[in-house]
Amino acid sequence: MQYRRAKISGGTYFFTVVTYNRREILCIPANVDLLREVFRKVLIKHPFKIDAMVVLPDHLHCIWTLPPGDSDFSMRWRLIKNYFSRKCVGRVEKQNQQNVGWVELAKPNNHIGSVQKQNQAQFTTPSRLKKKEQPVWQRRFWEHFIRDDQDFISHVEYIHYNPVRHGLVTAPRDWKYSSFHRYVREGMYDPEWGAGIKMEFESTVGGE
Numbered sequence: 519m520q521y522r523r524a525k526i527s528g529g530t531y532f533f534t535v536v537t538y539n540r541r542e543i544l545c546i547p548a549n550v551d552l553l554r555e556v557f558r559k560v561l562i563k564h565p566f567k568i569d570a571m572v573v574l575p576d577h578l579h580c581i582w583t584l585p586p587g588d589s590d591f592s593m594r595w596r597l598i599k600n601y602f603s604r605k606c607v608g609r610v611e612k613q614n615q616q617n618v619g620w621v622e623l624a625k626p627n628n629h630i631g632s633v634q635k636q637n638q639a640q641f642t643t644p645s646r647l648k649k650k651e652q653p654v655w656q657r658r659f660w661e662h663f664i665r666d667d668q669d670f671i672s673h674v675e676y677i678h679y680n681p682v683r684h685g686l687v688t689a690p691r692d693w694k695y696s697s698f699h700r701y702v703r704e705g706m707y708d709p710e711w712g713a714g715i716k717m718e719f720e721s722t723v724g725g726e
Contacts, residue, residue, distance in 0.1 A: 528586040530569065532673040534660040534725040535578050535595065538653045542575035545695060548607045556601040564594050570674045573695040574684060579677045581664065595659060603654040660725035676724040679712050689713030
């Protein structure tokens with residue numbers, strides 16, 4: 519069956535992007551810096567707005583709004599994944615996964631208020647070798663077109679609560695790799711939002 523994505527010019531989308539075999543490499547300090555650099559590089563050449571974002575050890579979630587007349591999020595993700603794969607640190611060591619902070623590229627939406635060579639062979643498949651891909655990311659990603667304001671709010675809340683949902687912290691404020699802190703500074707959230715409670719989301723919200 520052919521896989522087809524819905525692409526709406528100038529649309530707003532929620533994305534989930536996962537590492538290959540769920541390797542916990544994204545929160546290694548060197549990779550945090552690299553991911554920040556990669557996003558900035560792509561944003562300069564191919565602008566889009568990051569409305570919300572969170573980075574966890576083995577995946578990330580974000581919401582983008584594309585410019586009017588542009589629906590090519592796949593090209594942007596291809597560039598991000600390729601640039602990151604060239605230089606990322608692929609060896610996972612628990613003691614190195616420190617919560618050292620994520621530069622906050624994301625801003626609230628105004629209308630809503632290097633992989634090491636010795637590791638490569640283990641994770642490389644023939645098709646990946648043929649395409650010269652670094653085995654860092656799952657090939658596909660999940661995307662969802664944001665339909666309306668409530669859909670936007672639900673997915674922003676899902677993003678910011680995600681570190682709690684995965685048991686990494688007990689409150690969104692305690693996870694530094696998140697646009698949550700910018701939302702607090704902009705007055706969109708109370709600092710205690712999501713702390714000490716269990717939030718539930720509709721089955722149509724999020725994607726892991």
